[in-house]
Amino acid sequence: MQSIDTVPQVSLEDVLRVAELAQLELTPEEQVGMLRDLNSILGHVAQLNELDTKDVAAMAQVTEVLGQAREQEGRGSALREDVPRASLDRKQVMAAAPETDGVYFKVPKVIER
Amino acid sequence: MTAQNSTAAAPRTIHNARHAIASGEIKAVALAESYYATIAAGDANIHAWLALSRERALQQAARIDQMVASGAPLPLLAGAPIGIKDVLTMQGAPATAGSKILEGYLPPYDATAVARLEAAGAVLLGKLNCDEFAMGSSNENSAYGPVHNPRALDRVPGGSSGGSAAAVAANMAVATLGTDTGGSIRQPASFCGVVGLLPTYGRVSRYGLIAFASSLDRVGPFTHTVEDAAILLGVLAGHDAMDATTSLEPVPDYAAALAQPVKGLRIGIPEEYFAEGLDAEVRAAIEKAADALRAAGCTLHKVSLPHTRYAIPTYYVLATAEASANLARFDGVRYGLRAADATSLSSMYRKTRDAGFGKEVKRRILLGTYVLSAGYYDAYYRKAQQVRTLLTRDFLHAYTQVDALLTPTAPTPAFKLGEKTDDPLSMYLADIYTVTANLAGICGISVPCGNSKEGLPIGAQILGKHFDEATVLRIARAVEQAQ
Numbered sequence: 001m002q003s004i005d006t007v008p009q010v011s012l013e014d015v016l017r018v019a020e021l022a023q024l025e026l027t028p029e030e031q032v033g034m035l036r037d038l039n040s041i042l043g044h045v046a047q048l049n050e051l052d053t054k055d056v057a058a059m060a061q062v063t064e065v066l067g068q069a070r071e072q073e074g075r076g077s078a079l080r081e082d083v084p085r086a087s088l089d090r091k092q093v094m095a096a097a098p099e100t101d102g103v104y105f106k107v108p109k110v111i112e113r
Numbered sequence: 114m115t116a117q118n119s120t121a122a123a124p125r126t127i128h129n130a131r132h133a134i135a136s137g138e139i140k141a142v143a144l145a146e147s148y149y150a151t152i153a154a155g156d157a158n159i160h161a162w163l164a165l166s167r168e169r170a171l172q173q174a175a176r177i178d179q180m181v182a183s184g185a186p187l188p189l190l191a192g193a194p195i196g197i198k199d200v201l202t203m204q205g206a207p208a209t210a211g212s213k214i215l216e217g218y219l220p221p222y223d224a225t226a227v228a229r230l231e232a233a234g235a236v237l238l239g240k241l242n243c244d245e246f247a248m249g250s251s252n253e254n255s256a257y258g259p260v261h262n263p264r265a266l267d268r269v270p271g272g273s274s275g276g277s278a279a280a281v282a283a284n285m286a287v288a289t290l291g292t293d294t295g296g297s298i299r300q301p302a303s304f305c306g307v308v309g310l311l312p313t314y315g316r317v318s319r320y321g322l323i324a325f326a327s328s329l330d331r332v333g334p335f336t337h338t339v340e341d342a343a344i345l346l347g348v349l350a351g352h353d354a355m356d357a358t359t360s361l362e363p364v365p366d367y368a369a370a371l372a373q374p375v376k377g378l379r380i381g382i383p384e385e386y387f388a389e390g391l392d393a394e395v396r397a398a399i400e401k402a403a404d405a406l407r408a409a410g411c412t413l414h415k416v417s418l419p420h421t422r423y424a425i426p427t428y429y430v431l432a433t434a435e436a437s438a439n440l441a442r443f444d445g446v447r448y449g450l451r452a453a454d455a456t457s458l459s460s461m462y463r464k465t466r467d468a469g470f471g472k473e474v475k476r477r478i479l480l481g482t483y484v485l486s487a488g489y490y491d492a493y494y495r496k497a498q499q500v501r502t503l504l505t506r507d508f509l510h511a512y513t514q515v516d517a518l519l520t521p522t523a524p525t526p527a528f529k530l531g532e533k534t535d536d537p538l539s540m541y542l543a544d545i546y547t548v549t550a551n552l553a554g555i556c557g558i559s560v561p562c563g564n565s566k567e568g569l570p571i572g573a574q575i576l577g578k579h580f581d582e583a584t585v586l587r588i589a590r591a592v593e594q595a596q
Contacts, residue, residue: 015479022437022482023444023459024475025467037476038483040538045426048496051503058498061328062314062554063358065505066579075362080354092221098451105446110458 010038124284127193127341131234134181134192141177141192145170145236148194152238152285159261159283161276163199165239166206170194173236188234189348195230196289198277199240200247201332202321203227210323211245211255211273214469215449224321225353226290226332233348238286242276245471246440247292247325249273250300250543253534254473261530264306264570268527271301274335278305281335288336288345292322294329295428296523296547299559302335303522303572306561308589309335310342313580314554315360317346318353326435327358329428329551339560339590343367346582362580370583375591376410378584381515385421386546392525398563398571399521405595406519406588414515418507421549423500425541428548430484430497436474437481443469476537505553508576517584518576520546522559526569546574556582560589561596 015035019026026034059065063076091102099106125133125144133139149167156162177192179185197203200210202220209215223231231237244254252260252275260275262268263283270279274291278301281289291298293311302309310333317332324330334345350364382403387396407413445451445465452468455461470478484493511518524545533540550557556579559572573592577585 010483014483018479018482018486021486022478023441023462023466024470024478025463026475030472030475033472034476034479037537038480041429041480041541042483042493044538045430045493045497047426048423048430048500051420051423051500053496053499053503056499056502058495059502059505060498061358062505062579065502065509065554076360078352078361079357088221093447096218096221096448098445098449107446107458108455108461 010035010042124337125287126338127190127287127344130193130287131187131189131191134177135187137181141174141181141236142171144192145174145194145238148238148285155283155285158266159263159279160258161242161260161279161283161285162196163209163240163242163257163276164206166203166237167239169205170236170238173231177234177236188232189344190230191234193235193287194238195235196238196241196277196280196286197227198243198274198289198291200243200292200323201227201290202323203237203240206240208240208323209257210247211243211257212469212471212474213256213450214443214466218449220321222321225318225355226349227321229348230290241274241280241289244273244275245474246323246436247273247294247297248436248473248477250296250540251528251530251533252276252301253530254471256471259530262305262527264568265527267529268569269304269530271304271523271527273297275301277335278302278307278309281305281307281337288334288341291333291335293331293333293551294325295432295551296544298331298333298335299547299557299572299574300523300544302559303574304527304570306570307335307337308339308342308561308593309333309559310346310582311550311557312346312350312582313556315358316362316556316580316582317349318356318359320353320355324439326432327439328435329432331551339558339586339593340368340371342558343371343586360580365583367583367586371587371590373587374410375406375587378411378517378588379515380406380411380413380588381416381511381518382413383416383418383421383511383518383520385418386520390524390545391521394565395521395523395525395571399519399573402562402573402592402595403519406591408595409591411588411591416511416515416518418511418549420500420503420507424504424549424552425545427497427500427504428544428552429480429541430493431501431552433477433481434485434494435481437478437485440474440478473537501552504549508549508553508555512578517578517581517588519588520574520576522546522572522574526565526567526571550576555579556585558585558589560592562592563596
């Protein structure tokens with residue numbers, strides 16, 4: 001395994017920045033735990049640097065690899081026809097929300113004046 | 114096998130439940146009630162169930178009894194009591210995904226997999242405990258408390274579909290649905306001594322699945338027998354207009370395929386799956402399964418999947434990156450929890466997510482956000498996507514030489530509750546033999562192949578080509594028959 005100091009060490013500032021991006025609040029205790037865990041896991045992830053992937057295509061989805069053949073034979077994935085159809089019942093959907101007026105979802109004030 | 118009275122004590126299968134109902138031996142309603150009685154008597158020690166959907170289940174059962182009374186032909190799953198992992202939506206029961214952030218959420222629609230089971234005559238008993246958002250390998254990350262392994266109560270049932278595996282193992286359901294993003298069906302099946310099937314990516318609809326990592330998530334069954342897994346896959350598989358990732362690939366008759374002998378099939382043994390870290394008793398049990406396949410006429414071949422050691426780091430970059438995006442939807446606006454004391458929109462988001470998400474979920478969201486963030490995207494996310502290509506090519510190359518692969522499902526039998534909770538990395542390594550199939554999109558199964566000296570179940574994993582579940586099921590059946 002590649003040594004951990006060849007990868008950027010995560011700092012406490014990094015943890016706080018990422019928590020802000022992810023809309024998570026962390027207690028000071030959680031911050032320390034997450035810092036330790038992220039460094040441990042990313043140290044393990046650093047093994048990937050052993051591999052030369054310069055000419056390897058990135059794979060986001062399995063369907064890319066299954067190739068065009070299946071698509072052409074009509075055995076690939078398929079989008080549904082673009083026609084109107086019934087959607088979920090608004091009343092039922094709204095009933096699951098913490099706060100609504102029956103038409104809109106209500107949230108705390110967004111802009112302070 | 115010449116079964117005499119022994120079948121009376123054997124757990125109910127889909128086939129014999131249907132037969133008992135069709136012959137008038139038992140009413141579907143009475144069968145459902147008997148399963149609810151088993152749950153009431155036994156689940157306090159196991160904690161597999163999060164919610165029971167008794168009203169809807171008894172309606173489904175009554176419908177089957179009416180069919181019997183009127184002489185109508187019975188559907189394939191008639192009266193079979195089945196449980197649903199609580200990451201799939203089912204009307205009439207809360208959907209929590211094992212998280213406080215969805216506590217009390219009543220979904221307004223059925224997942225396609227749930228709807229297909231009901232349409233085929235199943236009786237849906239309720240919702241099953243799991244790791245929060247299916248993130249975990251021991252079921253200890255459920256916000257509603259851990260599940261205990263029915264085979265040894267001080268042991269974990271595996272995860273994340275721990276409740277689904279335990280419910281079948283404890284005869285609290287004939288079958289259950291689980292989901293598998295990195296091993297979450299196969300590993301708990303192995304730990305609890307039941308059959309767990311991972312269908313090919315695109316084979317089973319995920320409409321109504323609360324998403325964890327969309328390029329990896331699958332829905333599949335837990336059963337007592339390989340035959341039941343084949344029957345359920347036949348019901349679940351196929352294109353769904355509500356899930357654009359489902360395939361148009363025709364659905365074969367999986368149950369009929371089981372009748373074909375395995376003689377002549379080429380089974381690959383990947384050397385990387387038998388390296389350091391594999392428990393000696395697990396190794397011995399897999400070698401016995403290999404011997405049984407050889408005796409049944411298969412040929413065994415050493416193969417290599419050279420990038421295997423990179424699977425866990427690749428998986429934890431990609432799965433957490435996708436999770437960080439998927440879990441952004443839990444913001445206190447449309448469903449579930451909202452923190453009460455927020456004064457602004459952004460503080461409402463943060464306080465809600467802080468109160469609603471457990472530690473492992475926060476850890477994975479942070480990791481996923483980190484690997485996608487500016488400056489690290491190429492080093493981590495893109496790199497992992499490239500290695501995913503290499504891992505997939507390993508399988509495609511092996512499948513030019515063999516028809517399927519035989520491996521252990523997990524490196525050890527079920528570990529003890531609390532044993533790995535302080536070290537996330539050691540927990541992640543419990544998935545070492547399972548994650549690669551998710552990355553590559555191939556199908557697989559875990560089938561019981563023996564017990565440790567302590568009596569803990571051991572599972573053999575069979576991995577197959579894309580959309581070749583029929584071969585995987587046939588081989589699993591041969592392993593099952595040798596037990």
